[in-house]
Amino acid sequence: MTATAEPEIGRARLRKEDEHLITGRTRWTDNIVLPGMQHLAILRSPPAHARITGIDTSAARSMPGVVAVFTGADLAAEQGSLPCAWQITEDMKAPPAPSLAVDTVNFAGEAVAVVVARSAYEAQDALEKIDVDYDDLPVVLDLEAAAADGADVVHPDLGTNVSAVWTFDSAEAGTGSDVEEAIRDAEVLVQRTFRQQRLIPAFMEPRSVVVDPTGPQLTMWSATQIPHILRLMLAMTLEIPEHKVRVIAPDVGGGFGGKLQVTPEEVIALLVARRLGKPVKYTESRSESMLAAHHGRDQIQKLTLAARRDGTVTGLKVQLLADMGAYLRAGTPVVPILGAFVFNGIYKFPSYHFTCTNVFTNKVPTDAYRGAGRPEATFAIERMMDELAAELSRDPLELRAQNWITHEEFPFHTVAGLTYDSGNYEAATARARELFDYDGLRREQAERRERRDPVQLGIGISTFTEMCGFAPSRILGSLGGGAGWEHAAIRMLPTGKVEVVTGSSPHGQGHETAWSQIVADQLGVPFEDVEVLHGDTQTSPRGMDTYGSRSLAVGGIAVVKAAEKVISKARPIAAHLMECAADDLEFTQGQFRVKGTEKAVGLADVALAVFAATDLPDGIEPNLDSDATYDPDNFSFPHGTHLCAAEVDTETGQVRIRSYVCVDDIGHVVNPLIVDGQVHGGLAQGIAQALYEEAVHDESGTLLSGSFAEYLMPSAADLPSFTTGRTETPATTNPLGVKGVGEAGTIASTPAVVNAVLDAVRHLGVRDIEMPCTPMRVWQAIHAAGAGRPATSDTEGDAR
């Protein structure tokens, strides 16, 4: 066999995934056609809150091609309640969540009826013939109003819009001191309220599901991030025996948390297929996706930062209102809580108090969107550090350095109760400064202010960390969830080729390539000889899927552990073949070698010998296949320094990102090509929150930004080129020293951009601009601050 001399880990391997994607030989769920397959179309509620007083489906039923029409009443007995996997407090209120509304609708876009027809066009035609009578109910939209006493309620049976209140107090937890004391003793207090606008994940492939009820197992193909969790949840909520359900995630076109869900559409398709005994397909339109797939973010953050006049931060108090939307989906209540652990960022201030109130409104539920809780928290602390720097007339980078955990201080027990295993914020920041020309841009900024240039320059900073690698099961348990492990299996084929089965479920991340690199190094087999299998509960029976930057840091480690088991199973057999003691063997580059000699046998030879099984040691099972389930002891903590230079046209409010430098420390890198790609895409999404995207509802609860014509998802023309750099401080908690990279760009970039925008106009008296920082908002902020007359830098006294 060929040994690979150069380590695969760290190589910029081109992706194995690409060949079929660039040639169009793809397997998207919507491509699937089965014999006798019927097509579904879903009628969605226009009102955001109403009682359904009647549904007339008779005209629809007589339309050409229509096979059946079902309403919520038809499916009520079997649809159960869509699952929420997190009980964050003992008294958390969770209303029943039907897939198809039965007597009330609670958000605009909720499913109220489903048409089954021979073609998608015919199903769509018949939708228009369904007549639904609604009695309007009071619409609850405003988060603060919804949380107040005496508010109209979304779910009258609950008697309140508050689902849960979750608190963390460092004094109580023993991780720090009392924040109220810190506030009382503060020499400087910075108080701000930030709004995390509602965002739409907007994966490019609309959600799609095909269900075939005709086999011994019911098979569901779904454009999902979570085939394994989906199978379990379908079994638990629909009372289908788990072994009678198979879920397949074929090619999946992006997710970003948006496909981390058990959806009403999946349940509806399953129930209809089962009812009819025929395969069915449902593929949403983009407009339906915007309306009915879960949204992300949507919080109001009230923040109080306490500090001494010398710049030492002494405490942070966080009061969140988090919009759940109308129901609790799989992860809805826990998303804002995930942020609780990183509001302290990279800093070592001694006191912290966090409270989050989860609130129902008549909007589509929120849930995971890239970063899930951590972008919001990171935005808050990084914005606050800039605000404190401005208050004290300090350089914001220098102020951060004064407060951050230095690299000698790791492992560091944080005020939020986590243990950061490693990090080097100094190194990442030094590298970013260098790539960015920080001092040069500061000089240019001063010059532009001096000459009252209509285009002002701002520099935004974000020195972030995130908790990734979801997750230690025991920690999840303390949040009312669980099962943070990941599974992998390795099959040694007789010819020496290798199949790797992963429970992680890729949808663009490049697992096939990265896992091949890991296995090539571990087993000493060529990269090309490894096939990675995933996304089908039949081939991959155990898995916890892909989200939370967990694939490499958890799933990748499971692969390593499985490979180690293959080698330990092969070792006694290799010793037997060479008639030596197992202890005399060393395994390097795919060869078992008798130490100090040239005598060796390859892993492939062992695999063949195991297959033949004619000459094995007594009592040895003829099988090298191995599997491993890895449950991490700790999260991983990627970090980095992001610097953004933004030009703000004070006459138009237009923001242009002039340069963006990020230095990310994600530990060891398996494939730098994939890492850069993840960072680029993450940055784009974070920048989009800062400048472009927002799900907007009118006063009736109708989504106004309901298509790509209104929801400004950035195009190539809206984004700059990025300069990416890296430092490598390995994680100490896993054998690869990896941390994960999927969310870093999104988490870090939003505050960097908003800080840059504010830095450009702060001398004009602007203290905050709500996201997205659209030209109108920026222009209005400038005019509100200075009544349209830009102040000069010398009157402001802060000409950094």
Added chain:
Amino acid sequence: MRITVTVDGTTYTDDVEPRLLLVHYLRDRLGKVGTVVGCDTSNCGACTVHLNGYSVKSCSVLAVQADGGDVMTVEGLARDGGKLHPVQEAFRDNHALQCGFCTPGMIMQTIDLLAENPDPDEEAVRLGLEGNLCRCTGYQNIVRAVQDAAGRLRGTATDDTYADAKTVAAKADTTGGVR
């Protein structure tokens, strides 16, 4: 209505509803599922194909408008025993795709863009791809791939496996109405 359309070199004659979109004709009738639907407002460009040598969003063209036309989809690019088109190669080599859903449209739009401007600067690439959305890549590697592909195409202009489609375009520039 009866239409005759050449798709990826094969000529098909079919009866279609007048309202049938070209993308649905390609996907549902011809099984050309390499071309995908990403939106319903013609913003995303995932469904981009070439009609008579020019890129069109096939969700915005009726199948009947393609009657008598020559359609090229992403599936028709790798010819001559599967040899990749230089733009496909450039997308792979520059890691210009992640989930790959927007990729067919991006590739078809890129070929069109480079036919109009064989040596675009970064801004020209970004503007030229404005009608094609990607959620994964942040566009940086796509821009790089387009410029890389431009170099490859300039270097191999005489040996271009796709030159035939552009020849068709030059001859049959009668479909401006659906561009």
